[in-house]
Amino acid sequence: MTSVVSNIAPADAERAFQVVLRAFERDPMARWSFPDAQTYHDHFPVVIRALGGRSFAQGGAHEVDGYAGVALWLPPGVEPDHETLEALMTTSDPTPLQREVAAVVEQMAHYHPPEPHWFLPFIAVDPAxxxxxxxxxxxxxxxxxxxRDHLPAYLESSNLANIPLYQRHGFEVLGTIQVGSSPPLxxxxxxAR
Structure with a gap:
């Protein structure tokens, strides 16, 4: 059977967000950032929307085989919702973990390519x-x-087990981000090709 990839309409964004939420339940970086189940389910959806929410209106949200998996791509010139992410990380009395998360985010900015590129904040396959x-x-x-656009593609792998998949598709490792107790990113x- 051949898999079918379709664009996801903005009206169906919530269904895609739920696939990402399920797929990242055991992700090292997601669970380090939100270690207990309740905090994860309360706050990680905000991260998903902030990083990938703008992909839907831009034609960069795709699903495969009836939402078995989704990919949320941001095209050149479209940025994640940084304000929402900053608000999530900012409190009047930040914990040591929040300071480490902020340091990871700061290092991430150093690796984003300066030239126009497609950015993949999330690719997720339902655990089933x-x-x-x-x-x-x-x-x-x-x-x-x-x-077709002759543009590079950029991502940040939060799970070392996924790196070989990305390498098979032509991605090259730029470095490693690791701060304090964080898992590697x-x-x-x-x-561009």
Whole structure:
């Protein structure tokens, strides 16, 4: 059976956000940032919307096989909602973890390419559908657009286990971000073709 990738309409954003939420429940960086289940379910949806919410109006939100997986891409010139992210991280008395999260975010900014590029804040496959090639299908679909545009693609892998998948699609490791008790975060770039 051939997988079918479709654009996600803005009206269906919540369904896509739920796939990301389920897929990232065991993600090292997400769970380090929000260690207990209640905090994760209360706050990680805000992160998902802030990082990937602008992909829907831009044609950068894709789903595969009836939401078995989703990818939220931001095209060149479209930024995540930094104000919402900053508000989530800012309190009058930041905890040590919040300071470490802020330091990770600060380092992330150093790796973003200065030239126009497609940015992948989230690619997620529902745990019930993992290891069936859905992530690869979603990547290949969007990377064809990057190639048509002759633009690079950038992502930050929050799970070391996913790096080989990205490398198979032409991404190269730019470095490693690790602050205090954080798990490693791996910025990756696929050069323009």
């Amino acid at each position: 559908h993992q290891h069936k090639g859905h992530g690869s299908t979603l990547l290949a679909h969007a990377l064809r657009q990057c190639d 791996t910025p990756m770039l696929r050069k």
